[in-house]
Amino acid sequence: MRITFLGTGTSQGIPIIGSKHPVCLSDNSKDKRLRVSVLIEWDDYAFVVDCGPDFRQQMLRAKVSKIDGIIFTHEHADHTMGLDDIRPFFFRQGDIPLYAHKRVFAALEKRFDYIFTTGKKYPGVPSVTKQEIINSPFRVGNIDVTPIDGLHYKLQVFGFRFKDFAYLTDMKTIEDEEIEKLRGLDVLVVNALREEPHISHFNLEEALEFISRVKPKRAYLTHISHLLGFHEDVQQKLPDNVFLAYDNLQITI
Ligand SMILES: [Zn+2]
Ligand SMILES: [Zn+2]
Numbered sequence: 169m170r171i172t173f174l175g176t177g178t179s180q181g182i183p184i185i186g187s188k189h190p191v192c193l194s195d196n197s198k199d200k201r202l203r204v205s206v207l208i209e210w211d212d213y214a215f216v217v218d219c220g221p222d223f224r225q226q227m228l229r230a231k232v233s234k235i236d237g238i239i240f241t242h243e244h245a246d247h248t249m250g251l252d253d254i255r256p257f258f259f260r261q262g263d264i265p266l267y268a269h270k271r272v273f274a275a276l277e278k279r280f281d282y283i284f285t286t287g288k289k290y291p292g293v294p295s296v297t298k299q300e301i302i303n304s305p306f307r308v309g310n311i312d313v314t315p316i317d318g319l320h321y322k323l324q325v326f327g328f329r330f331k332d333f334a335y336l337t338d339m340k341t342i343e344d345e346e347i348e349k350l351r352g353l354d355v356l357v358v359n360a361l362r363e364e365p366h367i368s369h370f371n372l373e374e375a376l377e378f379i380s381r382v383k384p385k386r387a388y389l390t391h392i393s394h395l396l397g398f399h400e401d402v403q404q405k406l407p408d409n410v411f412l413a414y415d416n417l418q419i420t421i
Contacts, residue, residue: 169210169333171355173417174226177201178361178369178393179246181222191394198399198414202226203246204337204391206357208330213309215239217328217335223250229416236309237265239301241337242325243275251280258294267299267306269326301326314349318342321368329353333421334384337391340368347381354421356384357413359391372396379410388413 175181182201183192191199203220207230216223219238226232235257241247254264268276277284282293289295303326305312316327316334319341327336332354336342339359350356360375369391370378379387389406390413396402403412 169208169331169421171333171357171419171421172207172209172230173388173390173413173415174205174207174216174230175202175220175222176390176392176413176415176417177203178391179203179244182392182394184394187394189394191396191398194398196399197416198412199394201392201415204359205247206335207232208333208335210330211310215308217241218247218337219250219254220246221249224253226250227253227256234261235264237267239308239313239328240266240268240272240276241327242269242320242323243272244320244323244338247338248272248276248279251276251283252294254296255292255294263295263297265297265299267301267308269302269324270300271324273298273300316342316346316349318346323368331421333357338368339370339378340366340374342378350382350384353382353384354386355419356382356387357390358387360389360396361391362393362395363397364395372402376407376410379407385409386411388417388419 202222205218208215213236216238303315303317305314314329318325318339320338325338334353335357337359358375359370360372361369363372365371387410
């Protein structure tokens with residue numbers, strides 16, 4: 169299984185438009201972060217988790233020519249607003265499978281009514297198939313994916329376990345029984361926004377505490393704010409098996 173970090177930034181991305189913050193002005197490519205998303209590939213399958221406003225650029229950058237589906241964590245704009253750019257995939261492949269909680273589909277249907285309409289569509293509008301996720305394993309390609317249920321302040325959010333890889337973002341609260349689903353991981357990806365506490369995201373300390381409870385072999389931090397600091401400085405402060413993810417990073421499991 170190969171994981172490509174398509175984006176590792178928080179909702180505004182890094183740099184933030186117009187910002188003079190030193191991290192936003194950094195020349196290090198690892199300090200440039202598109203909105204958060206990952207590409208997960210195994211056998212001949214390619215699935216994307218979330219589809220934010222940078223989706224087009226991310227698909228071009230990672231040279232993705234086919235996707236088997238998009239799996240949504242939740243409906244926030246930084247995770248969904250690239251949906252229109254499934255068009256090239258739709259033209260080549262036909263309807264694109266989407267996997268999401270029914271509340272997330274309701275939000276997508278409002279924002280992208282022209283995609284979901286059952287009436288006559290304007291020429292060129294893409295089509296999708298909908299697979300609602302509840303908190304129990306579901307099939308993607310030839311494997312079962314286990315949802316991990318959590319809270320993002322008061323909003324329900326899903327993380328996902330694919331074999332021994334788990335991807336959790338925009339989490340703030342996770343019940344013990346959900347943590348049990350994360351035993352024996354090779355790689356855990358989890359959100360760590362910044363050092364200061366935040367109402368709806370793990371800060372760095374909470375993310376590290378979570379990692380030490382889950383005990384994966386390795387962990388990667390994502391959904392990063394410019395306020396966390398320069399990539400190289402933050403990496404030096406982390407435990408040996410914890411890494412700050414960065415855009416274009418690929419790992420194999
Ligand atoms: Zn987010
Ligand atoms: Zn969010």
